[in-house]
Amino acid sequence: MRVATQATTIIRFPALGDCCDRVSSTRNDVRLRYPLITTLLFLVRVLWASPYTLVGLLIGGIGLCFGGRVRVRGRSIEFYGGGIRWFLHRLPHGQFTLALTLGHTILGQTDAALDICRRHEAIHVAQYERWGPFMLPAYYLSSVFVWLTGRRFYRDNPFEVEANDFHGGEHGP
Secondary structure, three states, rough: OOOOOOOOOEEEEEEHEEEEEHHHHHHOHHHOOOHHHHHHHHHHHHHHHHHHHHHHHHHHHHHHHHOEEEEOOOOEEEOOOOHHHHHHOOOOOHOOOOOOEHHHHHHHOOHHHHHHHHHHHHHHHHHHHHHHHHHHHHHHHHHHHHOOOOOOOOOOOOHHHHHHHHHOOOOOO
């Protein structure tokens, strides 16, 4: 009598670091069995988020002209320092903002700030892939709704709650 065993592997998503390890059956893993379909689906997600990615690239490009730096990490393009830092400081509560995600671009205060919040921002990249051009309207409407119901507009926003919960963040008072 032959006993069939099923191998289990850990799938790593390099774009999100080790925060998104998933245990998956080798036999059922679509990405291993259908790489062409996986690639096409990835391209669709990139195109779906592209309106905001283009805005992020524009802001990042201008920031580069004023001493900013750029690097590619996983499926995100990270801009930091120089003009990017200046831009983030001009946003409401900007001095407390380590990074801001727009599509597949992440704008960060500094290199170290990006290292600290990379997992959190990677969840926002995935949210942009899911929501596409509806991401910012949905984000802002969620903030308004939670604020009108007496909760904190940023901390209690469902998009932020998802990003904080995913990497073990806390929801302080």
